[in-house]
Structure formats: C-alpha cells, structure tokens
Amino acid sequence: MTNIIEVRGVSKAYGGVHANTDISIDVPAGKITGLIGPNGSGKTTLFNSIVGYHPIDTGSIKFEGREISRLRVPQIARLGMLRTFQQTRIYSKMNCLDNMQISVSHREESLGSMFALRDRGEIIDRAERLLEFVGLYAKRRLISGDLSFGQQKLLEFAMALMNQPKVLLLDEPTAGINPTLINGLIDRLKRANQELGVTLFVIEHNMRVIMNLAEQISCLAHGQLLATGSPDEIQNDQRVIDAYLGAH
C-alpha cells in the first residue's frame, strides 16, 4: 500500500505551547484516514502544517514521496492537496454556481484564458456535475448564504472538488450539521473517495461518523500521537478511552 502523505517526527510549538510533539502518521493513497483527539490535542495544527499554512519546527512531511514541509499553501495546492475548515468559507452573497467557478485555481484560469470559451464551458459543466453529485443541482442559482448550514458544507466540499485534488483534508466536516444531513454527507464523502478516487484525511469529533467512514484512525492527545489502528482497535484502546474520559 502506497502512502500519499508521510508525516515523520513533526513538532510544532506556539511560544511555550507544544501543539504537536514528534508526530508520525501515514495516510494511504486512495483510502479514508481519520484523525481524532480531545479539544486542543493538536489536530488542526497538524493539518495546518501538512498544507503549508505554517512552517514546522522539526520533522519531515512528504507528499507522494516529495518533501513538502518547506513549501507554502499555493505550491502544495498545486501538487493536489487541499483542506477545508471547521467554519465554511463560501462567498455568501454569490450563487452556488458562481462559488463553484471562482474556486477553480488560478493556474487553470490562466490556461482557461488561452482557450477562453471552451474551457469556460468545461468549468461550468464540471461545476454542474459536482453540484449534482452533492445534491445541490436544483439550488445552483440560489444565493449560497440562503442555504442551510449543512448545505453550505456540501457546497464547500463541492468547491474543493472543483480543483480535482488528489487529497482533501477535511476539518470536522459534520460539525453543526443535523443528523439527517450527516448521513448524506458521509455517503458523499465515501463516493468521492470511491468514484472520484480522492484520498481523504478527516478530523472528526463525532465518533459514529469517523468509525463508519475511516479505515484507519490516529488519535492525538496533548499534542502527541497516542494510537493508530482500525476503527475497532481504536474504539477498544484503553489509552484512547482514557484520553476522552479525562478530557471531559
């Protein structure tokens, strides 16, 4: 099994706060991998390090075998790795189709200007196909700020897919979504993985969701890697249980 992301011995501190200490995690290509841990255990910091949002203090991060820990967000995005956020980042005054179109990377836009009409048509086709994929086709001309929070999350997911990423890092995709929509979102995430071939690395607080979604899960606690294993192994790992119980 090939690992598309390899994190080795990564540490990151903010002043005196050791947010990540000596973390090593593999993300297998073509799979769904989970990242769990109590509040403040360092999950978002690790995501930020992987996508180049800030430099790491020590360690190595490889994407498809290439060291990326000194690259910044746009360079890493161009290699095919993107992230989403806990809070949605859509343009709430624009409609869904326009949000989809502006999320295409500048690289493609500049290519697009060479073949303006044909590529524009291709981008609109892709936007419509992906809106259909997430179940928002009928709402494609609605102002996105008028969608429910769950629908906005689906739109944001579709916007990320517009760039045809190899890997998507999802930060709490189901946070704030009602239980009915959660099942639909899990289904879309699995289909994006299976049908579009996108590798997913997912931070999730909802245990039911992550156990259902991921094939392999890593758990952080106090900035350190506590355990990595299958959903069954993680659910029954006493260190993981203690970390969660101790956190409440």
Ligand SMILES: Nc1ncnc2c1ncn2[C@@H]1O[C@H](COP(=O)(O)OP(=O)(O)OP(=O)(O)O)[C@@H](O)[C@H]1O
């Ligand atoms: N920009 C920052 N400056 C200073 N400290 C920070 C910063 N970002 C995070 N921290 C601290 O680093 C630690 C890890 O935070 P992080 O957000 O990575 O955890 P998390 O597991 O994602 O938490 P949550 O589940 O609540 O989102 C926390 O103690 C947090 O307060």
